[in-house]
Amino acid sequence: TQLLEQSPQFLSIQEGENLTVYCNSSSVFSSLQWYRQEPGEGPVLLVTVVTGGEVKKLKRLTFQFGDARKDSSLHITAAQTGDTGLYLCAGEVLRWAGNNRKLIWGLGTSLAVNP
Amino acid sequence: KAGVTQTPRYLIKTRGQQVTLSCSPISGHRSVSWYQQTPGQGLQFLFEYFSETQRNKGNFPGRFSGRQFSNSRSEMNVSTLELGDSALYLCASSVPTGNMNYGYTFGSGTRLTVV
Numbered sequence: 001t002q003l004l005e006q007s008p009q010f011l012s013i014q015e016g017e018n019l020t021v022y023c024n025s026s027s028v029f030s031s032l033q034w035y036r037q038e039p040g041e042g043p044v045l046l047v048t049v050v051t052g053g054e055v056k057k058l059k060r061l062t063f064q065f066g067d068a069r070k071d072s073s074l075h076i077t078a079a080q081t082g083d084t085g086l087y088l089c090a091g092e093v094l095r096w097a098g099n100n101r102k103l104i105w106g107l108g109t110s111l112a113v114n115p
Numbered sequence: 116k117a118g119v120t121q122t123p124r125y126l127i128k129t130r131g132q133q134v135t136l137s138c139s140p141i142s143g144h145r146s147v148s149w150y151q152q153t154p155g156q157g158l159q160f161l162f163e164y165f166s167e168t169q170r171n172k173g174n175f176p177g178r179f180s181g182r183q184f185s186n187s188r189s190e191m192n193v194s195t196l197e198l199g200d201s202a203l204y205l206c207a208s209s210v211p212t213g214n215m216n217y218g219y220t221f222g223s224g225t226r227l228t229v230v
Contacts, residue, residue, distance in 0.1 A: 033218050042119070042221030043158075043206050079185065088158070107157040 003027075003059035003091040004091050007113055014114050016078050021087055024071045029091035029104075034073045037086040037108070046074075079113045084109050121206050121222035128229050133194040136225045140187050140208030146170075148190040148219065149181060152203040161204075163211045166188055193227075 004025045013019055023032070031050045035043035049065035049072060056063045060083075062075040072091075076083055086108045088107050093102050120139040128134050140147050148171075149161040160173035164183035181191040187208075193200055203226050207219035 031217070035221075040203075040223070040226070042207070042224050043219075045218040046221065048218045090158075103160065104158075105158040 004089060004104045004106040006087075006089060006109050008073040008109060010110050010112075011081055012112040012114065014104070015081055017113075018075070018077050019079060019111070020073055020075045021111070022071065022073050023089035023091075023106055024039060025104070027091065027093060027104065028069050029093045030069075031071075031092045032092070033090045033103075034063055035073055035090065038084075042100060043086075045087055052087065079111075081113050081115050084111060084113045095108070117219060119200070119208050119222035120219050121204075121225050123225060124223065125226045126228070128227065129195050130196055130198060130229055132196050134196060134205075134227060135190055135192045136227075137208030138189045138191075138208075138222060140206075141220055144210055145187050146209045146221070147183055147191070148188065148207045148209070149191050150205045150207065151175075151199075152205055152224070157206070159164035161191065175224055179204055196229045198229050203225060203227075 002013050007022050015084055029050055033048045034046045037043040047058055047063045049056055049063055052067045052069045054065045058076045088108045089106045090103045119141055122137045132158040146165045148163040151161055153157045161175055161179055162169055162181050167183045178194045185191045203224045205224045207221045207222050209219050
């Protein structure tokens with residue numbers, strides 16, 4: 001069974017603090033996507049990383065794909081209340097069971113940024 | 116550019132009934148995927164359609180079915196509803212590029228409650 005573990009599961013911090021969430025697997029992914037989801041809404045794509053060791057920045061968010069393409073991290077600098085939400089990672093596996101591709105989803109990190 | 120539209124947003128059904136959910140993808144997106152999201156299980160893949168053909172299927176019972184029309188709009192149907200089917204059902208569209216999925220655009224979901 002292919003799993004994608006996210007940690008921590010829950011995180012509550014004060015505005016202005018930094019944080020890192022992790023996404024780990026024993027599987028190698030062709031790409032890895034990060035999403036943020038607010039209550040009652042669908043996930044919104046933040047970034048897709050493709051190359052091992054790749055680092056992408058989106059304002060205060062920094063995403064890194066592991067060299068072996070098995071893990072990823074999301075670092076938020078100076079968190080704001082608007083960063084509150086569920087952060088999900090999803091890794092794409094190619095050539096699963098004869099089909100083109102499959103996305104493996106983590107259970108998410110629920111982040112609360114308090115004023 | 117209109118996003119992914121799911122209807123209805125909320126639905127309350129009784130055990131044993133059936134339900135049909137609708138999804139209109141972003142114009143030009145031919146791939147539509149359906150997911151079930153619950154707090155304990157996270158995002159569970161139901162099926163993916165591409166050009167009116169089911170391309171991938173998750174591990175759900177036959178009570179869950181779907182289809183895609185020539186205009187890429189998709190519907191999913193759940194028959195003989197059970198209490199455990201209560202969940203947020205999400206539709207996502209994407210533009211597959213070769214064997215790579217660069218990310219989904221999700222709709223806001225349909226919140227189904229079975230009583």
